[in-house]
């Protein structure tokens with residue numbers, strides 16, 4: 001399984017990716033998680049990325065492409081992987097096509113009004129798990145016990161720019177993967193378990 005998850009910020013990519021990777025035992029490669037870990041660790045990559053992330057802009061293609069190429073070359077990715085948050089531009093998708101053959105691109109489709117609500121109430125753990133204030137009222141992670149936090153870029157001002165960037169730069173990937181014959185749409189506005197069932201059905205049919 002060489003999978004890509006597409007979808008607007010807040011569509012539910014991370015939530016579903018965690019569960020799919022557990023079920024199929026493949027690594028979850030989230031460029032957002034990798035970049036945030038670098039920011040936390042204070043690396044040069046983190047310092048460069050932070051300026052873009054805080055403004056709701058994309059980190060330059062050459063930076064994230066190099067990062068993903070290195071990650072996918074590691075041994076645990078040889079039998080499969082799930083890319084969450086990459087590619088985000090046509091340039092990234094073309095580069096990815098040179099070092100991996102994507103077997104399925106799942107587009108988690110959600111209306112803009114709903115993603116705004118999901119982002120506003122999102123609470124994150126540094127282990128990658130995300131929660132929503134509407135159904136989780138504790139301030140520590142149910143998986144690892146760490147304290148939850150709100151992402152800086154989940155503030156309202158930044159969200160607007162992220163959604164614009166999504167529409168102009170990332171949404172065209174839907175057509176790109178459709179032309180490659182590997183696109184599958186999932187209705188992301190449904191209950192989490194229902195979204196998961198739909199994804200599992202698609203993956204079981206295709207692999």
Ligand code: ADP
Pocket residue numbers: 008009010013014031032033035052053054056057058059060061064084085086087088092153162
């Ligand atoms: P979300 O899941 O809400 O869409 P991510 O965690 O995937 O957010 O990404 C957070 C931020 O990290 C993005 O707004 C962007 O600045 C940066 N980023 C993540 N992945 C990429 C990528 N593939 N290309 C460029 N920037 C990226």
Ligand code: ADP
Pocket residue numbers: 007008009010011012013014015016118119121122123130131132133188189190191192193195
């Ligand atoms: P993404 O990785 O696409 O940015 P997340 O998986 O982090 O999105 O989900 C964004 C927010 O919406 C989180 O607070 C998450 O708990 C919540 N969420 C995800 N999927 C659903 C769903 N199907 N129904 C309701 N809330 C959801």
Ligand code: ZN
Pocket residue numbers: 125126127128129141142143144145146
């Ligand atoms: Zn955690």
